[in-house]
Amino acid sequence: MIDETGPKRRRTQLTGVAWFGVVWIALAVLGCALIPLAFGLRSDLPDVANAYAGPTWAHWLGTDRLGRDELARLLVGGRVTLAVGAIAATVAMLIGTIYGALAGYYGGVMDTILMRLVDVFLSIPTLFLLLFLAALFHGNLITLMIVIGATSWLGPARLVRGEVLTLKERLYVEAARAVGADDARIIFGHVVPNAFGTIVTTTTFMVATAMLAETALSYLGIGVQPPTPSWGNLLTTAQSDLFAGAWWLILPPGLAILVTVCAFNFVGDWLRDSRDAGVVGS
Amino acid sequence: MINFILRRLLWAIPTLIGVGVVAFVIIHIAPGGPALALAGENATPARVAQITHQLGLDRPLQVQLYVWFVGLLHGDLGYSYQRQESVRSLIAQRLPQTLLLMGGALLVSILIAIPLGVYQAARRNTTFDRIASLGVFAAWSMPTFWFGTLLIAIFAVSLRWMPVGGLQSIDTLSFDWPSRFAHLVLPAATLAIVSVAGWSRYVRGSMIEQLREDYARTATSKGLTPRIVLFKHVLRNALIPFITVMGSTLPALFGGAIITEQIFAYPGMGQLFWQAATDRDFAILLGMTMITGTLVILGNLVADVLYGVVDPRVRYD
Numbered sequence: 001m002i003d004e005t006g007p008k009r010r011r012t013q014l015t016g017v018a019w020f021g022v023v024w025i026a027l028a029v030l031g032c033a034l035i036p037l038a039f040g041l042r043s044d045l046p047d048v049a050n051a052y053a054g055p056t057w058a059h060w061l062g063t064d065r066l067g068r069d070e071l072a073r074l075l076v077g078g079r080v081t082l083a084v085g086a087i088a089a090t091v092a093m094l095i096g097t098i099y100g101a102l103a104g105y106y107g108g109v110m111d112t113i114l115m116r117l118v119d120v121f122l123s124i125p126t127l128f129l130l131l132f133l134a135a136l137f138h139g140n141l142i143t144l145m146i147v148i149g150a151t152s153w154l155g156p157a158r159l160v161r162g163e164v165l166t167l168k169e170r171l172y173v174e175a176a177r178a179v180g181a182d183d184a185r186i187i188f189g190h191v192v193p194n195a196f197g198t199i200v201t202t203t204t205f206m207v208a209t210a211m212l213a214e215t216a217l218s219y220l221g222i223g224v225q226p227p228t229p230s231w232g233n234l235l236t237t238a239q240s241d242l243f244a245g246a247w248w249l250i251l252p253p254g255l256a257i258l259v260t261v262c263a264f265n266f267v268g269d270w271l272r273d274s275r276d277a278g279v280v281g282s
Numbered sequence: 283m284i285n286f287i288l289r290r291l292l293w294a295i296p297t298l299i300g301v302g303v304v305a306f307v308i309i310h311i312a313p314g315g316p317a318l319a320l321a322g323e324n325a326t327p328a329r330v331a332q333i334t335h336q337l338g339l340d341r342p343l344q345v346q347l348y349v350w351f352v353g354l355l356h357g358d359l360g361y362s363y364q365r366q367e368s369v370r371s372l373i374a375q376r377l378p379q380t381l382l383l384m385g386g387a388l389l390v391s392i393l394i395a396i397p398l399g400v401y402q403a404a405r406r407n408t409t410f411d412r413i414a415s416l417g418v419f420a421a422w423s424m425p426t427f428w429f430g431t432l433l434i435a436i437f438a439v440s441l442r443w444m445p446v447g448g449l450q451s452i453d454t455l456s457f458d459w460p461s462r463f464a465h466l467v468l469p470a471a472t473l474a475i476v477s478v479a480g481w482s483r484y485v486r487g488s489m490i491e492q493l494r495e496d497y498a499r500t501a502t503s504k505g506l507t508p509r510i511v512l513f514k515h516v517l518r519n520a521l522i523p524f525i526t527v528m529g530s531t532l533p534a535l536f537g538g539a540i541i542t543e544q545i546f547a548y549p550g551m552g553q554l555f556w557q558a559a560t561d562r563d564f565a566i567l568l569g570m571t572m573i574t575g576t577l578v579i580l581g582n583l584v585a586d587v588l589y590g591v592v593d594p595r596v597r598y599d
Contacts, residue, residue, distance in 0.1 A: 116300065127537025129308070259423075
């Protein structure tokens with residue numbers, strides 16, 4: 001076999017911030033998933049007598065306007081926001097990967113048409129489409145995830161196309177064709193798996209973007225609908241609660257979004273840098 | 283050069299038509315159109331059908347698309363039945379406000395992002411660079427509306443340095459420059475946060491790359507001061523690809539204006555778009571998408587031309 005790996009592989013170590021990102025994401029996912037179950041925290045239990053209570057030992061982060069435990073709402077809201085981020089990013093990557101792979105692999109007229117269409121979509125601000133679709137279909141968590149995903153596949157499509165353009169010239173593609181593999185098998189069995197590094201890196205960034213999209217839509221009132229908590233709508237209601245003197249509600253959801261989105265960006269950045277050094281992936 | 287510009291302008295036409303078709307189709311296949319919004323919640327199906335017919339919304343999609351396009355070519359952006367006003371005049375009232383806001387945001391971004399990126403590159407891997415990088419990541423990862431509200435809480439409510447929102451002080455009805463400017467500072471800073479973060483990272487990376495080039499080493503070894511090497515030699519080359527980045531930020535600024543104008547009750551295009559989306563005022567949504575699409579395409583064209591002006595290596599053929 002001809003060695004195609006290019007520059008000699010070098011072990012890349014996680015940088016400080018990338019370590020932090022990985023650990024934080026793991027903690028956030030596990031914490032939001034398990035802590036409410038383990039300690040029987042209820043996010044939907046109103047206790048009006050205890051409304052707007054500051055932090056105490058019973059309610060570490062205080063209670064909201066209905067006396068619901070803010071810590072429980074933060075953790076359950078984290079599940080929602082992380083799920084929106086992960087599923088929307090997956091949707092975006094699925095569309096982007098298939099679209100980009102088809103454009104890059106077939107090239108020619110197909111590539112021109114598909115990429116001109118991407119140019120068209122890029123001339124329309126993403127938030128315009130996102131807002132229009134979310135306003136139409138709002139109220140449902142699943143449609144929210146799909147809408148966010150369906151409006152953020154343009155970047156991934158371009159990146160995957162670029163990658164496929166070079167990958168399709170590789171020897172193993174020629175070999176696969178020689179033994180009679182059809183296009184679908186070559187694209188999805190050989191080319192796309194080798195673009196996995198790019199796909200994983202982009203997905204990481206897309207999760208961060210999708211989480212921010214959730215907060216923006218929740219701010220406009222067309223994101224996750226109360227009483228379901230999400231970091232976006234917790235932060236939005238906390239802003240009006242501030243005028244009622246409930247200062248303890250504003251920092252937890254804001255910091256949760258900030259640190260978690262940062263964590264995904266740190267990891268994505270590290271993945272990209274190590275790919276540039278020719279390490280991760282093929 | 284003229285040839286290049288003309289060719290790019292010609293290429294822009296199919297893109298613009300594409301924007302129109304895509305926006306038209308997405309908006310018109312959406313359920314619950316303007317007829318439903320006009321007839322109200324309790325209208326009978328017959329009444330909705332009647333209004334649909336009056337507005338011509340029951341004609342085949344391609345016929346409606348054709349009629350709309352012919353109108354566009356005559357400078358008719360459509361008519362908002364909900365607001366009883368032509369889309370052109372609605373946009374004409376709002377566009378200058380948003381362009382002013384975006385201009386302010388661009389200015390803030392340039393003034394912060396370029397010096398920050400240059401200094402980070404010049405002192406890379408020092409404590410300053412690390413702290414600044416962390417701050418940039420935080421700015422990038424922050425919900426815009428949270429940042430905007432923080433600015434209001436600090437500079438408008440606590441310190442009372444800036445107005446909370448609006449276009450200008452209500453004390454005077456005539457155009458008041460100082461008041462306009464004061465009302466622009468916080469929204470422009472809010473809108474700028476994402477581009478400041480993205481751009482400064484880009485400038486830093488681009489500067490570090492250029493500093494490794496031979497010409498930078500030559501300039502340093504012939505005894506030029508680091509300041510001259512940095513600003514006169516390296517920065518110029520680092521900024522060339524940055525022009526394209528600036529051009530591609532335009533759609534994000536138009537989108538970001540929706541959130542920013544909502545926070546600061548600033549009467550611009552973003553606010554109009556948001557109201558039109560909740561009212562299902564399709565004519566406004568379409569007209570605005572066409573106008574922003576045109577501006578975005580023109581912005582990218584200007585960026586491409588400027589790229590050629592500052593980089594003599596670009597050939598126009």
